[in-house]
Amino acid sequence: MSADARRGLSLWQEAWRKLRRQRIAMVCLAIIGLYAAVALYGEVEYRRHRIAQTTPAYQQQDIALQYQPPDLRHWCGTDNLGRDVGLRLVQGARVAFHVGIVTSLIAIPIGLVLGLLAGYFGGRLDDVIVWLYSTFASIPSLLFILAIAMAVGKGLTGIFLGVGLTAWVPLCRLIRSEVMKHRGRAYVQAARALGFSHGRILFRHILPNVFHIVIVNFTLRFPAAVGTEVIMSFLGIGVQGEPSWGIMINNARTRLWQGVWWEMGAVTLALFLLVLAFNLFGDALRDALDPRLRDSET
Amino acid sequence: MGRYILRRLLHLIPTVFGVIAITFVLFNLVGGSPGRMALGEKASPKQVDDFDEQRGFNKPVLWGTRIKTLALVDQDFARGAGSWTGVSNATLAAAAGAEPSYLVLRGDVKPPLAFPLRGGVEYEWTARWRQPGGAWLTSRLRMPGDSTLSTIGTLFKDAGPDVHVASITLRRVVANPFDSQFVNYLANLARFDLGTSTSANLPVAQLIREGIRPTMLLALPILVTELVVSVSIGLLCAFYRGRWLDRAMVFVSVALMSLNYLVWIVAGQYLLAYKLGWFPVWGFESVTYLFLPVLIGVISGLGANVRFYRTVMLDEVYRDYVRTAFAKGLGTRDVLFRHVLRNAMVPIVTNVVLAIPFLYTGSLLLEFYFGIPGIGYLSVNAINSSDPDVIRAVVLIGSILYVVVGLVGDLLTALVDPRIKLT
Numbered sequence: 001m002s003a004d005a006r007r008g009l010s011l012w013q014e015a016w017r018k019l020r021r022q023r024i025a026m027v028c029l030a031i032i033g034l035y036a037a038v039a040l041y042g043e044v045e046y047r048r049h050r051i052a053q054t055t056p057a058y059q060q061q062d063i064a065l066q067y068q069p070p071d072l073r074h075w076c077g078t079d080n081l082g083r084d085v086g087l088r089l090v091q092g093a094r095v096a097f098h099v100g101i102v103t104s105l106i107a108i109p110i111g112l113v114l115g116l117l118a119g120y121f122g123g124r125l126d127d128v129i130v131w132l133y134s135t136f137a138s139i140p141s142l143l144f145i146l147a148i149a150m151a152v153g154k155g156l157t158g159i160f161l162g163v164g165l166t167a168w169v170p171l172c173r174l175i176r177s178e179v180m181k182h183r184g185r186a187y188v189q190a191a192r193a194l195g196f197s198h199g200r201i202l203f204r205h206i207l208p209n210v211f212h213i214v215i216v217n218f219t220l221r222f223p224a225a226v227g228t229e230v231i232m233s234f235l236g237i238g239v240q241g242e243p244s245w246g247i248m249i250n251n252a253r254t255r256l257w258q259g260v261w262w263e264m265g266a267v268t269l270a271l272f273l274l275v276l277a278f279n280l281f282g283d284a285l286r287d288a289l290d291p292r293l294r295d296s297e298t
Numbered sequence: 299m300g301r302y303i304l305r306r307l308l309h310l311i312p313t314v315f316g317v318i319a320i321t322f323v324l325f326n327l328v329g330g331s332p333g334r335m336a337l338g339e340k341a342s343p344k345q346v347d348d349f350d351e352q353r354g355f356n357k358p359v360l361w362g363t364r365i366k367t368l369a370l371v372d373q374d375f376a377r378g379a380g381s382w383t384g385v386s387n388a389t390l391a392a393a394a395g396a397e398p399s400y401l402v403l404r405g406d407v408k409p410p411l412a413f414p415l416r417g418g419v420e421y422e423w424t425a426r427w428r429q430p431g432g433a434w435l436t437s438r439l440r441m442p443g444d445s446t447l448s449t450i451g452t453l454f455k456d457a458g459p460d461v462h463v464a465s466i467t468l469r470r471v472v473a474n475p476f477d478s479q480f481v482n483y484l485a486n487l488a489r490f491d492l493g494t495s496t497s498a499n500l501p502v503a504q505l506i507r508e509g510i511r512p513t514m515l516l517a518l519p520i521l522v523t524e525l526v527v528s529v530s531i532g533l534l535c536a537f538y539r540g541r542w543l544d545r546a547m548v549f550v551s552v553a554l555m556s557l558n559y560l561v562w563i564v565a566g567q568y569l570l571a572y573k574l575g576w577f578p579v580w581g582f583e584s585v586t587y588l589f590l591p592v593l594i595g596v597i598s599g600l601g602a603n604v605r606f607y608r609t610v611m612l613d614e615v616y617r618d619y620v621r622t623a624f625a626k627g628l629g630t631r632d633v634l635f636r637h638v639l640r641n642a643m644v645p646i647v648t649n650v651v652l653a654i655p656f657l658y659t660g661s662l663l664l665e666f667y668f669g670i671p672g673i674g675y676l677s678v679n680a681i682n683s684s685d686p687d688v689i690r691a692v693v694l695i696g697s698i699l700y701v702v703v704g705l706v707g708d709l710l711t712a713l714v715d716p717r718i719k720l721t
Contacts, residue, residue: 135316138700139693140655142662146681147689151324227558231663234560237681246560253564257572268561276556283552 011212015288025284031277035093042094046242058087058243067255070262077262079251085263089270092245096274099159099229100222106164107221111171112207112214118172119179120202129176133169141166145228149237159238163225171217178210212289219282223275230271245271306705317697318487325686326479327359343368344413351416356470358478363471364422369411370468375401381410391462401463409468415443420471426464434464440471487694493687497679502691505676513672516588516664517657520595524603525650527596532607533634536615547604554601562598563667566590580669591668595661610645614638644715651707655700 009017019025049056062082070077076085118129136144144166149158182188183206191201226245232238233246245267252263337346347368350356358365366372373380376398379390387407393399415421423439472478486493492502535544570590571579577590614620615638623633665674673692680688 131312131316134313134701135320135697138313138317138655138697138704139320140696140700143677143689143693143696146677147324147693150681150684150686150689223556230558231560235678235681249558249560249564256564256568264564268558268565271558272556272561275558276553279552279556 011289015212015285018288019284022284025281025288028277028281028284031273032281035274035277036097038090039093039097042090046091046094056087058083058091060084067260076266077260079248079263080255085248085266088243088248089245089266091243092248092267092270093274095156095239095242095244096226096229096271098156099163100225102160103163103167103225104218104221106160107167107171108214108218110164111168111217112175114168115172115175116179116202116207116210119176120183120198120206122180122183126176129172133172136166137169139166142228142231145232146235146237149232154237155240156238159229159232162232163228167221167225171214171221174213174217175210178213179206182206182209216282216286216289219278219285223278223282226271227275303705303709306708310701310705313701314698317694317701318484321690321694322480322483325690326355326483342412347413355479357472357482358475360480361475361478363473363475364469365472367421367468367470369413369415370409372465372467374465375399375463376465385410398464401466403461403463404459409466417443419443420473422469422471423466424469425466428462428464430460430462492691492694495680495688496685497683502687505688506673506691506695509671509673509676511672512582512670513657513665513674516591516595516670516672517661519588519592520599520661521650521653521657523592524596524599525646528600528603528607529639529646531600531604532611533639535604535608536611536638537630537634539612539615544608548608551601551604551608554597555605556601557598559598559663562594563663566594566597567667580667582670587668588670591661591664591670595664606649607646610642611638614642617641644711647710647714648707651703651710654703655696 019029045056045058060083062078065074065078065082066080068074068078068082074084074086076089079085079088114129114133118126145159145162148162148165152158152161187205188201191205196205229238229244230246230249233244234250235246236250238244238246248263248267252260252267256264337349341349347356356365356367371381373382375382375390376393378399379388379401382388382401383390385407387404389402389404391400391402420440420442423441424436426434426436428434490503492506494500495502495505498505531547535547538544567579567590570593571577578587581587620633620638623637628637662674662678664670665672666678669675676688677692679685680692
């Protein structure tokens with residue numbers, strides 16, 4: 001037995017130890033934490049100004065100051081209305097986190113529950129659920145998201161529903177195949193022999209064993225959701241009124257051709273770093289949590 | 299083999315039906331009504347009704363003989379007069395104690411219709427009313443829309459001058475209960491009638507047919523080039539596993555993958571077309587207009603594909619037969635391209651086949667921002683101008699393609715790998 005198994009560590013604790021030893025993963029985690037803090041600050045700013053009915057700093061226009069390159073007062077320069085690009089980036093981070101979290105809150109329960117039910121009970125229920133997710137999976141995803149947003153109306157709700165209602169499918173597939181593997185395992189048969197109800201076995205025994213898939217899926221879906229929101233806001237279907245990275249890229253696009261490089265550069269960098277950090281951390285997390293790579297399992 | 303195909307085709311039917319149902323729900327139900335969706339919030343009820351009438355959206359959803367109409371909103375007078383305020387000869391009697399308020403009609407009353415009722419269509423009035431001091435009754439009156447009755451007096455037969463009304467509703471009568479939106483949708487699909495575009499005023503089927511060629515001209519080169527390049531790099535990475543080249547490629551792949559698609563398009567257009575002037579910026583005049591979008595399409599997809607193919611190759615490279623091949627003295631090139639590549643074909647073929655249905659939507663963004671008039675361009679325009687028929691058709695065809703191509707992919711996989719038996 002390995003040292004960790006001898007110490008009787010759980011999968012989570014073992015995974016954390018493995019992760020801690022990887023420098024890149026830790027750096028990425030720190031970056032994510034930094035973005036989360038920035039997003040939180042942005043949220044506080046937003047609420048504060050909404051309650052007080054004042055104009056927030058990032059919406060203050062000053063035409064005299066338009067198109068300023070980065071300097072000490074405006075770290076990322078100003079845009080066409082003289083607004084500080086850096087502060088708008090902060091709001092963009094806030095929107096990105098909103099999207100990532102809410103879409104996960106929609107997609108994860110649906111995918112998890114349906115996957116558990118399909119994998120465990122099999123038979124007709126499985127057929128129905130497989131039909132359901134095959135149908136959703138066969139619709140071209142960007143189009144589907146755009147169509148949902150069109151039907152529900154412009155704004156963040158459309159994005160939440162659109163991304164959430166398409167993102168549950170991969171999770172459901174993964175959970176279903178994993179639960180099917182667990183269904184035949186000795187501990188499940190033992191639980192049945194002990195007379196435990198299906199619900200108890202499913203949620204108290206099998207669920208903890210497949211939960212790591214949910215975590216990894218969340219970490220890898222978050223940047224995809226953010227990316228989709230950016231595209232939708234870019235097309236004008238997403239966030240209205242409030243700054244978001246997609247809207248900023250749209251504004252910066254034409255001005256890039258006039259030589260205003262800082263707006264585009266700043267947004268690209270902000271978006272890129274967040275997505276990269278999540279992707280790298282998600283990969284490392286997946287490797288660390290993979291039960292097959294555990295040191296031993298007697 | 300034949301039985302397998304038959305079984306898969308049978309499975310195909312519920313999935314396609316599911317997609318038809320979803321597109322129906324999404325476009326006919328969720329948005330309020332397609333008329334409302336296409337014309338927007340500011341359109342008057344008459345305009346929306348005209349639109350709906352033209353497209354057959356004025357019918358019950360699944361089946362039935364009565365359907366609400368936009369001409370008059372249902373009114374329960376216990377809640378107030380609603381649209382009936384200000385109608386001459388009709389006053390609202392306030393609620394008194396336990397008795398809720400009701401409308402008092404005295405003489406001729408013209409109902410506050412949002413637009414004149416249609417001739418040639420039958421309507422039905424339903425009212426719950428009473429004579430003063432009498433019991434509550436419910437009456438119905440059917441009449442054609444162009445009837446000369448401008449009042450609804452005949453609804454209250456043999457009534458005195460005063461009538462108390464508790465609620466009144468108006469419905470269109472549909473002769474055939476199966477003449478519903480859903481049935482019509484299915485019937486149109488069977489005739490390959492995909493509807494009409496509101497912005498272009500052309501049949502959707504024609505628009506899609508015209509858009510296929512540009513989309514294919516863009517998407518096929520991207521698919522082929524991407525396949526060749528990613529598989530080669532993947533093979534290289536698998537072979538030099540662990541060495542700096544591999545590690546660098548993995549990091550670069552993840553980095554490339556993390557750059558948002560939009561950034562590739564914007565940066566590519568700016569740097570290569572505008573600044574350096576190597577490619578034309580926008581349009582579809584000749585083949586040269588395709589070079590830049592294809593280049594951007596390939597590079598942006600490179601990251602994810604290289605990662606995938608690298609994993610696939612790695613699974614193969616560790617097998618025993620590779621070691622045997624090297625031990626027998628075969629060179630790297632032979633081992634990689636003749637043996638490893640062939641055995642890795644199954645996941646490669648699956649991946650390529652799965653990508654084909656997405657060719658059809660033709661990278662919406664590439665087409666839109668480079669002005670290539672394909673199906674993706676059509677879709678984005680339809681979204682921007684709220685054109686439900688077009689989007690619905692594109693989504694439907696895309697899904698059917700996905701399902702059919704999935705079947706073909708499974709068959710191909712079986713052909714390529716003799717170990718797979720299609721039972």
